[in-house]
Amino acid sequence: MTSAHPHKIDFNGVPAVSMTGINKWYGAYQALRDIDIHVSYGERIVLCGPSGSGKSTLIRTINQLETHVSGTLIVNGIELTPGMKKLDEVRQDVGMVFQHFNLFPHLTILENCTVSPISVRKVPKREAEDRAMHYLERVKIAEHANKYPFQLSGGQQQRAAISRSLCMKPKIMLFDEPTSALDPEMVREVLDTMIGLADEGMTMVVVTHEMGFAREVADRVIFMDQGQIKEVAPPEAFFASPQEPRARAFLNQIMH
Amino acid sequence: MELIETFFNWDILIRSFPILMRGLGNTIMLGVASILLGTFCGLLLCLVRLYAPRPIQLLAIGYIDIFRALPILVLLILIYYALPFIGIRLNSFVSALWALSMVLAAFTAEVCRAGIQNVPAGQFEAAATLGMPFWMSMRKIILPQAIKVIIPPLTSNSIAVFKDTALASVVAMPDLLKQAQDTQALMANPTPLIGAAIIYLVLLWPLVRIVGYLEGRNQRLYAR
Numbered sequence: 019m020t021s022a023h024p025h026k027i028d029f030n031g032v033p034a035v036s037m038t039g040i041n042k043w044y045g046a047y048q049a050l051r052d053i054d055i056h057v058s059y060g061e062r063i064v065l066c067g068p069s070g071s072g073k074s075t076l077i078r079t080i081n082q083l084e085t086h087v088s089g090t091l092i093v094n095g096i097e098l099t100p101g102m103k104k105l106d107e108v109r110q111d112v113g114m115v116f117q118h119f120n121l122f123p124h125l126t127i128l129e130n131c132t133v134s135p136i137s138v139r140k141v142p143k144r145e146a147e148d149r150a151m152h153y154l155e156r157v158k159i160a161e162h163a164n165k166y167p168f169q170l171s172g173g174q175q176q177r178a179a180i181s182r183s184l185c186m187k188p189k190i191m192l193f194d195e196p197t198s199a200l201d202p203e204m205v206r207e208v209l210d211t212m213i214g215l216a217d218e219g220m221t222m223v224v225v226t227h228e229m230g231f232a233r234e235v236a237d238r239v240i241f242m243d244q245g246q247i248k249e250v251a252p253p254e255a256f257f258a259s260p261q262e263p264r265a266r267a268f269l270n271q272i273m274h
Numbered sequence: 275m276e277l278i279e280t281f282f283n284w285d286i287l288i289r290s291f292p293i294l295m296r297g298l299g300n301t302i303m304l305g306v307a308s309i310l311l312g313t314f315c316g317l318l319l320c321l322v323r324l325y326a327p328r329p330i331q332l333l334a335i336g337y338i339d340i341f342r343a344l345p346i347l348v349l350l351i352l353i354y355y356a357l358p359f360i361g362i363r364l365n366s367f368v369s370a371l372w373a374l375s376m377v378l379a380a381f382t383a384e385v386c387r388a389g390i391q392n393v394p395a396g397q398f399e400a401a402a403t404l405g406m407p408f409w410m411s412m413r414k415i416i417l418p419q420a421i422k423v424i425i426p427p428l429t430s431n432s433i434a435v436f437k438d439t440a441l442a443s444v445v446a447m448p449d450l451l452k453q454a455q456d457t458q459a460l461m462a463n464p465t466p467l468i469g470a471a472i473i474y475l476v477l478l479w480p481l482v483r484i485v486g487y488l489e490g491r492n493q494r495l496y497a498r
Contacts (some may be wrong), residue, residue: 081402081403083399083402083403106402106405106406106407107405109402109403109404109405110404110405111405112403113403114399114400114403116396116399116400118396120394120396120397120399120400121400122397122400122401122415122419123419124418124419133404133414133415134401134404134405134406137406137410137414138404138405138406138407138410139405182404183403183404186404186405
């Protein structure tokens, strides 16, 4: 039933995200090399790799915060090209959670959650507020709805940012190192929120160093190095016996 | 006693007061019009400077540079005395309005640019990922944050422009200063000039205090 999997979408095999031969350069430096990834609806992908490996660039390419130079990118069935007209519409269906939350400091938590549904999706104010309260309750910060972001802890701010994204009812959620800027005692509450979302069938692409999360939630782990995908494997296989020497060294470093 | 008789002649002050008030009306009209026009054009200029295609950006940069460097008095005299040679005759009020708002626009553009660039890139990205079109994110997310930084220097520039309305007397606009000078000549006594100076002070001093207050408040906000 839909109540168990409210985010589950079936598009008869059409992938949520499809990248084929994606390349990107910053000047002479190649940030992405021949990236091929196909993400199905309901699938959870964890992207990992050393810093500078291109994983952030890759996830930011999916909603075109970074533009690709060559290759084909299809999101929710729509091909994205640099400078395209309907990019705003595509982005409405792709939520993103940032390392530094990026909540709007001049708006309350509730307003953060309603501003885009009201002005972009034209949802009536009352309905947008009800929806916002629903998601704020889910991430367990409903009692802070009328506070401003600076009045909340880092973990609370990140959960607010997640619910802000969910209020747009996205088909895909992107997480760019969502716990890296948090104090250690706040990482758990954010990861639990994300696990809850995964359990409901949300399509998720997550850049993270939290290997416990990857083990628990991911359908596939993608390991990147120097702008290339080096290894794609289910988490059990990836953690038990990484094929790539570079992946083995990386796991040793962060798991020690 | 003779000093007071010369500079603070009560009788002359009373007689010149209605004339000064008429000048004050013109000064306020010119000041307010210049500030509104200059600020609005400045914001537009700033958005062009930041987001227009490159060639148009360069035009905006050129404009901003030139009008920040050019003295208002020189500009005013060019408009009033040089333009008639190519057939453009503007009266003294319009000439002064042009000169003042063109210069204020250049300064405002720089102030707004600083304010907008002070908003972290993550705010633009968050608005974009929520599907907001450019102008909507400007209106709802970016400008409300930039405005806090923009308001104090904007007010400060506006005060400067208001003071510079006195330059209009050079092109014979009957503003507060010109009226005072004419009255001084007429009555052979400098008291009207003193009166004008006091009126300028009374008008602008509260605004100067407000800028100080706003700057202090901003500092407290950032200390938080």
